[in-house]
Amino acid sequence: MKVTDVRLRKIQTDGRMKALVSITLDESFVIHDLRVIEGNSGLFVAMPSKRTPDGEFRDIAHPINSEMRQEIQDAVMKVYEETDEVIPAQNDENKDESESNAEA
Structure with missing residues (x-):
């Protein structure tokens, strides 16, 4: 399986999230909501995620x-x-999520 397309929007925020990303695999399957995060060891790609009821x-x-x-x-x-x-961030709701995932 190969990454055949990457769509990326750099985001200007005070948080650790630096970009929102969609990728296409084998020109047939798209995954949205990947993020580029500024972690403790530099930039990394975080997979799409959702918050569980316990906050994780x-x-x-x-x-x-x-x-x-x-x-x-x-x-x-x-x-x-x-x-x-x-692109300037439209709101700060992603800030909390990106900071929580920075340890990933």
């Missing part, structure tokens, strides 16, 4: 092997580095 975050979709995770990371970060336009 659970991935909705994620790779099951390190090779696919690395391919996604490499493809997203390549587009992130090539993207200059930054």
Whole structure:
């Protein structure tokens, strides 16, 4: 399985989230709501997640092997580095989520 398209919007916020991302796999399956996060060790790609009733975050979709995770990371970060336009954040609701996932 290959990442065949990356759509990325850099976001200007006070939080740790730096971009929202959608990826296409094998030109046939799209995954929305990946995020580029500024973690303690630098930028990383966080998978789409939702908050559980106890306040933790659970991935909705994620790779099951390190090779696919690395391919996604490499493809997203390549587009992130090539993207200059930054869009101002519309609200701060994503700030809490991105900070909670920064430890991932």
